[in-house]
Amino acid sequence: MFKSIEREILQRPVTAALHREFLQHDYERLHSFCLLTYAASIGIWFLFDLIVSFEGNQGFSIASVLFLVLLYALLGALQFIAEARHFYLLNLLFVACYCIGLRLVIAGIPQALQPAWLTLAGSTMLYGATVMPLNRPAMFAVTALVCSLLFPIPSTADGALHTTLILGYWLFIVGLTLYAYLHHSRAKLHNFAMAHLLLGQAYMDALTEIPNRRAFISRVEQLMRTAGEPPCFLAMIDIDDFKKVNDRFGHDIGDEVLKHVATQIRQVMADQQYARLGGEEFGIYLQGLSRQEAEGRVEALCRQVREAPSDHPVTISIGLAQIAPGDGLSQALIKADKALYVSKRNGKNRYTYAA
Ligand SMILES: Nc1nc2c(ncn2[C@@H]2O[C@H](COP(=O)(O)OP(=O)(O)OP(=O)(O)O)[C@@H](O)[C@H]2O)c(=O)[nH]1
Incomplete structure (x- = not known):
């Protein structure tokens, strides 16, 4: 019974207005989660910077402090962002700063270690993006940004097998990320549309179409x-x-x-x-x-x-x-x-x- 009602409801097209309402609702529900994710990401970046700097004998530089200040400023701005569409832009900025910071830290370590660190950082960033309340363009933009800023550019010293393995892994992780994002966001949208319809019916008088x-x-x-x-x-x-x-x-x-x-x-x-x-x-x-x-x-x-x-x-x-x-x-x-x-x-x- 429930399944057939659900199937019937899910067959109805989701209007653009309802989709917009869902995106805003999703962002509002996950706002504190976003704050927590940003705060944890900054902590991880700091740790990553310390570990990799140690590995590459770089030391903790003034640039690291500047990146931390910038990331904290974006975290502070997030507290005041009420609209989902503004969050998409801020998130893009956060991802760009974060990736540039990572790239600069990794650039200081021995060449042979760089592809592994860049791949580790890139896949973590992509995984993180799948759980954020983003719309499709924002998600695709984040994916493109992470790939363009963190993809390890193969050097002539790398063998063909090494380059193929890295490329293959990146293709796999990008494909998996986008598939997981599209699948989950569709499921969340359908649940929202169903809750919207059922709650609307539960609180409306069916005959007169005024509240009950x-x-x-x-x-x-x-x-x-x-x-x-x-x-x-x-x-x-x-x-x-x-x-x-x-x-x-x-x-x-x-x-x-x-x-x-x-x-x-x-x-x-x-x-x-x-x-x-x-x-x-x-x-x-x-x-x-x-x-x-x-x-x-x-x-x-x-x-x-x-x-x-x-x-x-x-x-x-x-x-x-x-x-x-x-x-x-x-x-x-x-x-x-x-x-x-x-x-x-x-x-x-x-x-x-x-x-
Ligand atoms: N068509 C229709 N009738 C309804 C509905 N709900 C209640 N009624 C009818 O509303 C009528 C209520 O009548 P009463 O409360 O007895 O009073 P009345 O005739 O309005 O008389 P007064 O209230 O004294 O003016 C009943 O005949 C119910 O059957 C409905 O959804 N549709």
Whole structure:
């Protein structure tokens, strides 16, 4: 069952916008990992520099200090980079500095040892790139940079076998790197697309295509926790005599009426949080408005539903309540529901403010 749903979802094409969202999401999720990788890489570079300098009797030079400062500066800059596309450029700069630093250190050791050290450094760099949150052009650019800066240029002293072995190993490691990157990034993108779709469905009302009760509770509770200046209001909406619509015209027309009311809510309350709470009930969380403005908005909604052209006109009743400091969402819902009941009792097609 799960596999067939998964197959069906994965057959849908991933749009360019979703792909961009995935790349940004991937970068944000892995931002602290990138910082850690950069910090560890600088540590390894330092160690590498010490070991290889010792091997080549070079000593730790001022150039080494400059490279360390440069790499630390790039690590510092990474802390402030919020956009994935900026990271791709910074990463390219980091890789370029790192590779040039490695090349210079390795250039100081005996010629015969250089191809092995360059190959070791290059393959480590390429492996590291596969776990970074890069898009394809950024990954290909990193691979090209590593190859052009670290590939050991064969000398005439090297035999044909030696040169072939080195070339063969580099071809193998580059091929493996790109294959692993493409394979993993596709799998991650598909998982993201699937999670995106399923979460979207779990938090959307399938009929009216506005948020559902689950989405409303989660979003409003979050807003209530961070709400600055009161007042905030909660409105409960119920379609009047909806049962009669169903009984007279059938369920399909009832569904159309629900969609019609949801459209009016979306139009009038575009800047607020709204949802279909269930059946023919809707909820709205109003923030950043005075009591007078909140009353004006729900009154406008009543009018809009009443007057909007429709084959099956309906009216709505609304209960509006101010959320008292310290009140939770469920208390506010009860208060708004009581006010809604008053609207129904007083003749429907109106709103009541809970005193
Ligand atoms: N078409 C359709 N009807 C639904 C849906 N969910 C709930 N209903 C119907 O909504 C109606 C709710 O009616 P009631 O709560 O009894 O009240 P009412 O007729 O709206 O009367 P008042 O609330 O007093 O104005 C019932 O007939 C339910 O079957 C749905 O998704 N589609």
